[in-house]
Amino acid sequence: MGDFISKVNRRTLLKGSAALGAAAFASPYFFTKSASAYVNDPSNKSSVILGFNVPQTGAYADEGADELRAYQLAVEHLNGEGDGGMMNTFKPMALKGNGVLGKKVEFTTGDTQTKSDAARASAKRMIEKDGAIMITGGSSSGVAIAVQSLCQEAGVIFMAGLTHSNDTTGKDRRRNGFRHFFNTEMTGAGLAPVLKSNYGTERKAYHLTADYTWGWSQEGSIKKYTEAMGWETVNAVRTPLGAGDFSQYITPVLNSGADVLVLNHYGKDMVNSLTQAVQFGLRDKMVNGKQFEVIVPLYSRLMAQGAGDAVKGIFGSTGWHWSLQDEGSKAFVKSFGAKYGFPPSQAAHTCYVQTLLYADAAERAGTFNPCGIVDALEGFEFDGMGNGPTLYRADDHQCFKTVLVVKGKENPSSQFDLLEVVEEVPAEKVIYDPNGDEFKGDLGACNAG
């Protein structure tokens, strides 16, 4: 192999220099940063581009599809098309229905595949190629956290979609990232009193948990609140995300002496595990002299639809439900229904609201500069977006609003009317210390690229 080196003669040298020359010729285009103060500054363009990064394949594809519908609706409303939806009820609002800061809103989409790697690649494409000024979406906390830190490094805003893990605005909070959706801590705080009044204080719980950041977070919060009211946790078993078949995890539950099964699953996982738990006859059993119960801490209508009859009578929490009767929810359900023919899910709701909140913040800040938007959103109080008066807390970029405790309806009147709202837990009952042990994190400084 030595002759590889010895053959470097004059001719090769020339060829080498030609290659280097080409590189040098190409590089000035890319090393010179533009004069803009921030990444993808749209000042000299007539439009502004938002990046919608949602799972189109994988365990959360249903949620992803609904999120995308909501984003498209939000873009229509921002550009002054359609009936305006929540823009008629959102207060205080600076938006004028002519785009954002006079620029037409356009968007680019991508598939996260519910994988951190793919989601980051897709977000990078949006930022580097399509010139997206804000990234939003994600239907998994693992993905949301990964994309949020990417956006922090790249210097764009990240408006989290459906992500429910405490860590998104806890340990892994970032200055450029914001979350409107609630989290597992709020689920625990909201759900526990309802469980207490329905199932009593002497229960033995068995957890099946999706093995990633959200599952761990959900399991931790439910344990924390149920154990505080006297329940005992018999066992907590981790299941891989997207397992499909849960029978091997459900069989041991019967012999464990537990009388409550907590399914810390979401999306298709929850549909499968709940259906199988019901098929195994868990809910017909009497254990320790009590009726065996199943709990699904995080519910969504899409999942209830997938699980069918299995959801009847099962308690859980949800961020928002289309049957809410406030003005904002009604306006949103109306315009979503008019466009797509069915009511929106909670994922669609949070994504729609996030897009409007971002646009409004840019309008109020008078700039698309991420640092200006951060300032405009921190501590922002608003109303009329469903869920009542809401605060974007400055300490951790988490929204505080009403949490819904829901139950699978026994006699649904339509294929969408599957959940009934048992209780609307007001924000002050679920608020927590942003710097408590489980939440301590560092926002860092805002990054404009």
Added chain:
Amino acid sequence: MLTLFTKSSEKSDLLLLALFAIVVFAMPIWLAPFGAAYPDLMQRFAIFGIFATGFNILFGLTGYLSFGHAAFLGVGSYTAVWTFKLLGMNPIPAIISAVVVAGLFALVIGFISLRRSGIYFSILTLAFAQMCYNLAYSVLTPITNGETGLRVLQDDIRLFDAPTVGEGAPLISHIGGIEMQGMPGFYFCAVLLIVMVGVAMRIFRSPFGMMLKAVKTNQTRLNYTGVNTRPYTLAAFVISGMYAGLAGSLMCVIDPLAGAERMQWTASGEVVLMTILGGVGTIIGPIIGAALIKYFENIFSAFNDQTLDGIFSFLPEPLKEGVVNVTSLFVGDGWNLSLGILFVLIVVFLPGGVTEGLNRTGKFILRRFGIGRDPENEEKTSPAPGE
């Protein structure tokens, strides 16, 4: 000239490599019309080019089809991120340790798997890779951070980065202040791609490479003549594992995050597709295949009805709607479908992959313009590097 891509003598190697270097470095220019000239995708072209080149050393030369090559990619990634976490954000130590660890890993897996050949070898490697994936996904969560993925955190040790700790400096890999993102990141990967292609060329032309080709042609005959082929195949397996480790570490250099899904069997299958799509046993083929697949994954998956509307806006309204509805099946979340169709077409009509297509077109053009048979066809002294 086009035959250079498949058949070549030692003399033309350097010319080919120089040409390749020019093409790679000029990617930002000639990829622009395809909408692919943005750093992240070009980095991926280079990285998966290295991965596929390494895979081709095993598959193209010895004919051993490993169905678990993503395991080495993943091991390389995890090693690189751990090196970042422990030693600091300089990519050089991360790359070196990733290559070494992936090599050792390949040694162990290769030692066991290479006891069998053919389909049994493929199944063994697949089993090992799935084992690694499941270990990384759930069992070894403390080391790999499971589904969430392993990231570098502010409070990691990072021994040689000590001065920057606490300042909240961005956790991006860098050499001497140049951050390995964007174009610098691409050029870093591109240089390594060119070097690794050079190394692969030397292996293809060396006596060692000849021996590997002999293994592919007729291993039994080699055994009868008293040659012990195991050390050769094992060496090829380890080398290609090290290539994969390098690719894995580069993925973390440009984006310090390692996820278990990198090891999934779909990722192992992807590199097989890349190699076959581009042309097994050719130097350039696997790189073309890698670029094609990554292009599909990143560009086609991003098309939505809105973009299609834009593309077909020249058509009359009712026709446009139909065309958009049909094409939207093949883009967006249907990108796998169009990739599948392309793969079937290539395997059926061009068994030698894209490179065979290029060769045929080249010859056709030469004939068409009456240049006659190109002289290099007569030059049969140097053997073709595998089929």
